[in-house]
Amino acid sequence: MTYCVGLRLNRGLVFMSDTRTNAGVDNFSTTKKMFSWDVPGDRAITIMTAGNLATTQALISILEERSKVLSDRAPAILELPTMFEVARLVGATLKEVIQGGGVNGQSATSAFKASVIVGGQIKGGEPTLFLVYPEGNFIEVTEDAPFFQIGETKYGKPILVRAYDPDMSFEEAIKLLMVSFDSTIKANLSVGLPLDMQIYESNSFALDTQPRVTAENPYYQSISTGWSDALRNALEHLPNYTR
Template sequence: MTYCVGLKLDRGLVFASDTRTNAGLDNIATFKKLHVWEQPGERVITLLSAGNLAITQAVISLLTEHIKVAAEGRPTLMTVDTMFQAARLVGSAVREVRAIDGEALAANADNFFVTFILGGQIKGEEPRLFQVYSAGNFIEVSDDTPFVQIGEHKYGKPILDRVTRSDMRLGEAAKMVLLSFDSTLRSNLSVGMPIDLLLYNADSFSTERQLRIEKDDPYFQKLSQDWSDALRDAFAEMDELEEI
């Protein structure tokens, strides 16, 4: 399994993903699930993936191959004019992979289950954020709920529900996202470090604020401990239930 988060804020976008994949308790590996296509000064497109690793890798490879071997008249992530059109390309790639592998997967009782978070900015429009489903359809994030999660999302959702604000600073949002990951890591072994993190400043068309957070990262360790201490202190200060 995996856990990925995307946020659309007034100041830009925040993306984060874990890197664990497993096919059983004794077969655990690390794979990058945050993928970026960038044309400095013109566009930044980011894709986070969850689900069957072979399928997600096939979709990523197909999108990249179309960029490298651009056929006349065929749009690619580097030529589309809007992020909406980019979302349609990702959906089309999912359906193309399903057409090739879907029948074989079904015959072997494997599910064709993948989800993606697509976000970025193309010059001429504001940053946008989408969730793409296994069928290739998608939705766009709204101002009412400016974040989207895929994978093992339930453990990390409460803090996002309570704390997310569209006017957050990107560094503040990154702190919140990492606490969301901390909660998930504590409760689910199928999600694991390192964590890939990307902070995108609106209109920068640059991915310079990208980093990988390892298990022994001093900031993450301190953040996790401070959060645990703060929760314990808040709990201790609350009134107890009166005896009945």
């Protein structure tokens, strides 16, 4: 399992992903789940993956190869004119990988399923996010649904729903995501540190990759401890039930 979030702000986009993969309770490892491509002055694209590791690695490998070999029959991710077309390519490639992996083809409901968040900006368009499903179809972020989550989403969603504000600064958004991830990590062993973070400022066409956050990171520790204390204090100040 994993946990990834893509968040759209008025200022741009924020991405965060954990790095834990597991094949049982006694077999955990660290694997990158955030991947980026950019052409300065033209585009910046980020993809985060969740699901079967073989499937997601194959997806990224194919996209990487098609971005390098321009003679390939499939369009290159760095050549497509819009983010919508990028999402379509990612969806089609994901479906291709899932259906082509077995003797009789895998199904999207099988153990080989995966989901993807695609975000970024291409010159001439606005920064945006897409959620790509195993079947290859996708949806785009809206004002009513300003963020996407994939993987183990339920534990980290309440704070996002309650505290998100499109006018947030990038620093405030990272704080919000840290709380969301800390809540998830404490509730589910299949999500864990380190965390990868990336910021995209609108019309910059450049990705700002932040240092990887480990368990020893003082800011993460302060968020984790401070949020726990704040929750306990809030509970104490709520009125007790009366019979």
